Amino acid sequence: xxxxxxxxxxxxxxxxxxxxxxxxxxxxxxxxxxxxxxxxxxxxxxxxxxxxxxxxxxxxxxxxxxxxxxxxxxxxxxxxxxxxxxxxxxxxxxxxxxxxxxxxxxxxxxxxxxxxxxxxxxxxxxxxxxxxxxxxxxxxxxxxxxxxxxxxxxxxxxxxxxxxxxxxxxxxxxxxxxxxxxxxxxxxxxxxxxxxxxxxxxxxxxxxxxxxxxxxxxxxxxxxxxxxxxxxxxxxxxxxxxxxxxxxxxxxxxxxxxxxxxxxxxxxxxxxxxxxxxxxxxxxxxxxxxxxxxxxxxxxxxxxxxxxxxxxxxxxxxxxxxxxxxxxxxxxxxxxxxxxxxxxxxxxxxxxxxxxxxxxxxxxxxxxxxxxxxxxxxxxxxxxxxxxxxxxxxx
Numbered sequence: 001x002x003x004x005x006x007x008x009x010x011x012x013x014x015x016x017x018x019x020x021x022x023x024x025x026x027x028x029x030x031x032x033x034x035x036x037x038x039x040x041x042x043x044x045x046x047x048x049x050x051x052x053x054x055x056x057x058x059x060x061x062x063x064x065x066x067x068x069x070x071x072x073x074x075x076x077x078x079x080x081x082x083x084x085x086x087x088x089x090x091x092x093x094x095x096x097x098x099x100x101x102x103x104x105x106x107x108x109x110x111x112x113x114x115x116x117x118x119x120x121x122x123x124x125x126x127x128x129x130x131x132x133x134x135x136x137x138x139x140x141x142x143x144x145x146x147x148x149x150x151x152x153x154x155x156x157x158x159x160x161x162x163x164x165x166x167x168x169x170x171x172x173x174x175x176x177x178x179x180x181x182x183x184x185x186x187x188x189x190x191x192x193x194x195x196x197x198x199x200x201x202x203x204x205x206x207x208x209x210x211x212x213x214x215x216x217x218x219x220x221x222x223x224x225x226x227x228x229x230x231x232x233x234x235x236x237x238x239x240x241x242x243x244x245x246x247x248x249x250x251x252x253x254x255x256x257x258x259x260x261x262x263x264x265x266x267x268x269x270x271x272x273x274x275x276x277x278x279x280x281x282x283x284x285x286x287x288x289x290x291x292x293x294x295x296x297x298x299x300x301x302x303x304x305x306x307x308x309x310x311x312x313x314x315x316x317x318x319x320x321x322x323x324x325x326x327x328x329x330x331x332x333x334x335x336x337x338x339x340x341x342x343x344x345x346x347x348x349x350x351x352x353x354x355x356x357x358x359x360x361x362x363x364x365x366x367x368x369x370x371x372x373x374x375x376x377x378x379x380x381x382x383x384x385x386x387x388x389x390x391x392x393x394x395x
Contacts, residue, residue: 029140032147039154046161053165057172064175067103071182074099078189085230086197087368091316093190100187103180114173121166124159128152209379219376226370249317249366256297264292283341287348291332298325317366324362328355353389357381 077092131152139145212219268289281288305318335347360381364374 029144029147032144032151036147036151036154039151039158042158043154046158050161050165053168057168060172061175064172064179067099068175068179068182070099071179071186074186075182078186078193085368086371086374087365089193090197091368093193096183096186096190100183103183107176107180110173110176114169117162117169118166121159121162124155124162128155128159131155209375212375219372223370223372223376226372230368230370249314253321256300257293260293260296260300261289263296264289267292279341284336284344287332287336287344291329291336294325294329294332298322298329301325320362320366324359327358331355349392350389353385353392357385 074092074095078089078096081089081092131148134148139148268285301318301322305315305322331351332348335344335351339347360378363369364378
């Protein structure tokens with residue numbers, strides 16, 4: 001849907017707007033004769049243009065229905081979020097801002113086309129008026145007068161057809177503006193929600209972890225309740241954001257990590273030319289396998305995010321996993337290229353605590369972990385990672 005709207009507008013401009021012109025001829029009689037020929041050709045092609053316009057209009061209307069359907073889904077998603085689920089709210093806000101950005105950028109060419117089409121209609125109206133206002137005393141012969149009358153009839157017919165199409169275009173324009181206004185309301189609400197999230201985290205803060213530990217039993221019970229409500233099956237109603245699909249995602253991650261590692265090992269073991277297998281390469285072999293595995297994983301998840309158009313959870317999860325895999329790939333290849341083979345393992349150990357924390361944050365984000373669980377588990381993870389990082393640096 002991202003590029004379809006723009007391509008449809010371009011097709012309208014190229015295939016629907018009439019294109020003819022009369023340049024300065026030798027005299028009035030020749031100019032009128034050329035205009036009559038042009039308008040005759042235009043009128044014969046008018047039915048084809050009308051058919052193209054109607055087809056494009058129907059496709060555009062269907063597109064607007066899809067966008068409006070998405071608007072309604074995002075609206076329900078935004079207004080149904082519960083407190084204590086920051087990741088859920090952040091995802092809903094990102095969908096709203098993304099939709100508004102897409103609509104704003106893609107409505108501009110449509111508005112340009114609609115304005116240009118109105119100018120074309122007015123051009124033919126002015127042409128009819130100009131033909132009607134030609135004084136009789138310059139119509140010096142019957143042929144010139146007949147050409148003028150024919151041009152007037154043809155121009156009126158074309159202008160009438162275009163006026164009818166403009167009514168349909170205005171209706172489509174109103175629908176598009178309604179969708180754009182709806183997306184703007186959602187965008188404004190999302191930006192306000194983003195600001196509230198920032199205020200609650202970075203300005204107002206939350207109670208300290210020691211206070212949380214003082215009421216650990218209460219927080220633990222609430223965390224168990226939140227997990228149960230969050231990930232339990234949705235009864236008879238299927239939801240791709242619960243239970244089974246999340247479990248399938250993690251099974252896919254584990255399976256593909258194993259598979260990509262095996263493929264990387266086989267490639268390096270059997271396909272890499274022997275002249276590349278220097279002592280330095282062999283000492284970096286394990287690190288290279290990890291880097292290539294991360295690269296394969298990044299490519300596959302990126303492909304999945306662009307091919308699974310009907311699975312919102314898998315698209316979101318694949319894009320986030322792809323971002324993390326690309327980050328890991330960049331870090332690994334940077335270490336392999338910049339450091340000597342004797343220091344590669346030390347370099348990797350320096351990054352492991354940070355990568356671990358990053359991966360946990362991605363897991364929280366992908367699974368939309370409830371706030372209570374994040375508040376209970378993330379501070380100890382940060383403490384462990386900090387101690388680990390300090391120990392690695394000290395060594």
